Each structure stands twice: as structure tokens, then as C-alpha cells.
Amino acid sequence: MAMHTVRLSPATQLHGGISSNLSPSNRKPNNSIVRYGCGSSKRFRIVTVLASLRENDANGRDNSVRAMEVKKIFEDSPLLPKPLSSNQLTESVSNGSRVRVAYQGVRGAYSESAAEKAYPNCEAVPCEEFDTAFEAVERWLVDRAVLPIENSLGGSIHRNYDLLLRHNLHIVGEVKLAVRHCLLANHGVNIEDLRRVLSHPQALAQCENTLTKLGLVREAVDDTAGAAKQIAFENLNDAAAVASEKAAKIYGLNIVAKDIQDDCDNVTRFLMLAREPIIPGTNRLFKTSIVFSLEEGPGVLFKALAVFALRQINLTKIESRPLRKHPLRASGGLKYFDYLFYVDFEASMADEVAQNALRHLEEFATFLRVLGSYPVDTTML
Ligand SMILES: O=C(O)C(=O)C[C@]1(C(=O)O)C=C[C@@H](O)C=C1
Known part of the structure; x- marks a missing residue:
């Protein structure tokens, strides 16, 4: 054989x-x-x-x-x-x-x-x-x-x-992680045969331009490799998966197109999570992630972010999410959406300047939690 x-x-x-x-x-x-x-x-x-x-x-x-x-x-x-x-x-x-x-x-x-x-x-x-x-x-x-x-x-x-x-x-x-997407199909299936594309919604979004050019109908699944597995298991011949080269090897699929993400610099940041925090150091570049909520009022978010600006602490990420337990708050008869703010800043919790910034923030935050203080991934991709 x-x-x-x-x-x-x-x-x-x-x-x-x-x-x-x-x-x-x-x-x-x-x-x-x-x-x-x-x-x-x-x-x-x-x-x-x-x-x-x-x-x-x-x-x-x-x-x-x-x-x-x-x-x-x-x-x-x-x-x-x-x-x-x-x-x-x-x-x-x-x-x-x-x-x-x-x-x-x-x-x-x-x-x-x-x-x-x-x-x-x-x-x-x-x-x-x-x-x-x-x-x-x-x-x-x-x-x-x-x-x-x-x-x-x-x-x-x-x-x-x-x-x-x-x-x-x-x-x-x-x-x-540098994410380089491929279009994977069963052997013998050509790009012209494709009508549908299966992948994780994030991966589909990252390849928006290519998928639109190809006119493929998007179908969201749990993960990119799961899409590849489905194409192989069900022996589909009108569908492809957006997934990795590694997934192509594991599930025996053909790489129809490579590097189909909208920008060659496509990077996903992952968090490493554990039951215990690590002891923050000052021997290398550290980052700290926090989450907080604020009172309603003019300039409150500005003031919250100023605690970092005043101390020359660089913010690398800010994200807001609905505060699910109290999604709305009333003020003067009006109802406002209520938010949680997630902020990453470049300092270690071992730095006094970071501790002072958080003490300052506590003065007007209604809730504050430190999610972790950890080394920055400085590897070049
Ligand atoms: O589906 C996968 O392969 C995943 O690991 C998930 C995931 C994501 O959730 O963003 C991870 C990296 C890529 O950005 C695309 C998908």
C-alpha cells in the first residue's frame, strides 16, 4: 500500500x-x-x-x-x-x-x-x-x-x-501568538467549488476581506480546528474551514489558500491564568490588569484615567463591559447604562507608583479588583 x-x-x-x-x-x-x-x-x-x-x-x-x-x-x-x-x-x-x-x-x-x-x-x-x-x-x-x-x-x-x-x-x-490563517478543504475540492466557510467568529472576522472576495457564506463554529474537523468528518465538498496549518495536518485537509487574514500582522494575545497570583517583580517589564466601576457624573472616567497619567504610567488597553448585576443606574430621573472598566497598565504592583495610583483610584471607584500583575510578553513575532 x-x-x-x-x-x-x-x-x-x-x-x-x-x-x-x-x-x-x-x-x-x-x-x-x-x-x-x-x-x-x-x-x-x-x-x-x-x-x-x-x-x-x-x-x-x-x-x-x-x-x-x-x-x-x-x-x-x-x-x-x-x-x-x-x-x-x-x-x-x-x-x-x-x-x-x-x-x-x-x-x-x-x-x-x-x-x-x-x-x-x-x-x-x-x-x-x-x-x-x-x-x-x-x-x-x-x-x-x-x-x-x-x-x-x-x-x-x-x-x-x-x-x-x-x-x-x-x-x-x-x-x-502570530495567527496565520489558511483556507482548508478536502482533497480534490477546488476554490471554485466552495460555497460556505466554517470557523470561529474571530477567525472569520480576521479574514473578512478574503472571504468577501470569494463570496463565501460564513458559518460560525466553536473553534477553528473544530471547523477543520467537521469538514474532514463530514467529507464536505462545498465548504472550507479557516484554520491553521497544524489543523490541516491533524485532520488530513488540503491547504487551498495561505495567509488569508486581512493583515499579515495578525496577533492574538492570550492570558495565562492560575489559582494563585505570582509575586510581582521589578526586575523586568511588568503589566497590571485591573477592573473597576465608577459613580455616574461628569468627568469621572477622565479622573480615573488621570491617576495613571499623573504618574507617567502607560495604559496599554481599556475595555468597557456592561455591569450585569446593575446594568442600569438612575440619576436625576434619567437611566444610564452602567459599566465595568478593564484597564491594563505598564507597571508592576511591586512599584510604589502603581500602588499610589490604585490608592488614588479607590477614592472614587465604587469597585476595584486587581486581576493580576505579570511579566509583559516582549517576544518579537
Ligand atoms: O479557534 C481557535 O483556534 C482559537 O484558538 C480561538 C481564537 C479566538 O478566540 O480568538 C484564537 C485565536 C484566533 O484569534 C482565532 C480564534
Whole structure:
């Protein structure tokens, strides 16, 4: 059987470095995580079956039968872990060896790459939802979470701003990842055959110009790699996924177009979250993230931001979100929207100047919380 017909090769595509499987069917009765070595015979069985499927395809076999077979093989595979869902959170435990890092999405998602960049040699643990990743850390199932917070083209990931406040984790670091999107389709599908494109809404927004030029109908899914997986599993021939080159390899898809984001400098910033804060230092460039709310009144936000300007502290990000518990406030018979302000500033909480700024802010803030003080990611992308 000629190996070149197999698009999912064993070493790079099926195993891919994840050694735990969190799906209930693969969990040991004592709730510890089942591990699989690189030489798993099941892995080779899967590759062999895929190879024979490809060969059958070449002989003109029914595509829907093939799609069902491929789906079954992937679902049975212990090598592609199923993401954690909220109701599984009580069922697995951290084994204390490598750092276990939760991310949202499935294998091949940009968030997985960010987790691996933030914690080299970590065990990246896929989670279905952002919320699940937060909870996985809170319940000691994993050690850290790495979650996207903003993108240079698409803007803020609002959901994670809201969750930062709803949960009690601390920001212990940030990591920036260059995001280079590809258009992925099944082999044999040409760009002219495409009608639809599936991806994470952020990824779709980052490729707005290309997708508009191609006239593709956008369909939002949970993550970019999940879109690639769906294209492969369902053997779709009118749809493509916006996803990474890594996802193309994992799910055996063809790269129809590369670098389709609207700007070559497309960067997503991720936050590293932990149960305990790190001790802020002054030995390197630090950033501090805070959230606060203010009284209603003329110039109040101006005054709040002035506490930093007066001390020459540089602000790197400001975001406002509705204050959900009190979305409206009344003043003089009028109703105003009520907000939370998230601010990142370039100073360590170990700096007296930062402590003074926050003391000053407390004088008129109705609520203030420090989300974390952590080293700035200064790596060039
Ligand atoms: O869908 C993925 O692959 C993700 O990791 C999520 C996500 C995001 O939420 O912004 C991360 C990076 C890119 O900006 C696009 C999508």
C-alpha cells in the first residue's frame, strides 16, 4: 500500500503530542488519566484503515460511506482527546507530572499553540467552553488555563473579560501568538467549488476581506480546528474551514489558500491564568490588569484615567463591559447604562507608583479588583 496516498501520517498527525484522553469511555475506574505511548498499536491500525479508505476512494467508492467510516475511526481513537465539558469536571484528576494547561477548542486550535508557547512541554488539555477551562483550574483538574483576550484585527474576546470577573483566577502571564490563517478543504475540492466557510467568529472576522472576495457564506463554529474537523468528518465538498496549518495536518485537509487574514500582522494575545497570583517583580517589564466601576457624573472616567497619567504610567488597553448585576443606574430621573472598566497598565504592583495610583483610584471607584500583575510578553513575532 503506497503511503503517499495517506494524508494522515502517524507521527505528525494522529499522535501530535497529547497523551491523555479525558473522554469518560477512556477513563480508568479510579479516575486517573489513561496514557498512551507513541507506539500504540491502535494508532497504526487507524493509519492503516485510513490508507485503505483512501485506496478505496481512488476506486470510486461512495463518499458518504467513507465519511461515516472516517468519523467512526476518529471517534474511537484514544489519540485525539475529546474536549472537557462542564459535566465531566468532577471526573478526572491532575496527576501532578507535566504542567497541565486547559485551552478552549480541539487539537489544532490556535489556543493549543498558545498554551504550548506559554508552557513549553506542557500537557495541553482541550475544553469545550471558556467557562470549562476556568473551572478546570479552579477545581485543580489542571494547573493553568491559557485563553484568548484580544486580537489585533478582530478586537476583544468579550466573553473572557466577563469570565475573568465571574471566576477567581489570577492572571500570571500573557503570550502573544502570530495567527496565520489558511483556507482548508478536502482533497480534490477546488476554490471554485466552495460555497460556505466554517470557523470561529474571530477567525472569520480576521479574514473578512478574503472571504468577501470569494463570496463565501460564513458559518460560525466553536473553534477553528473544530471547523477543520467537521469538514474532514463530514467529507464536505462545498465548504472550507479557516484554520491553521497544524489543523490541516491533524485532520488530513488540503491547504487551498495561505495567509488569508486581512493583515499579515495578525496577533492574538492570550492570558495565562492560575489559582494563585505570582509575586510581582521589578526586575523586568511588568503589566497590571485591573477592573473597576465608577459613580455616574461628569468627568469621572477622565479622573480615573488621570491617576495613571499623573504618574507617567502607560495604559496599554481599556475595555468597557456592561455591569450585569446593575446594568442600569438612575440619576436625576434619567437611566444610564452602567459599566465595568478593564484597564491594563505598564507597571508592576511591586512599584510604589502603581500602588499610589490604585490608592488614588479607590477614592472614587465604587469597585476595584486587581486581576493580576505579570511579566509583559516582549517576544518579537
Ligand atoms: O479557534 C481557535 O483556534 C482559537 O484558538 C480561538 C481564537 C479566538 O478566540 O480568538 C484564537 C485565536 C484566533 O484569534 C482565532 C480564534
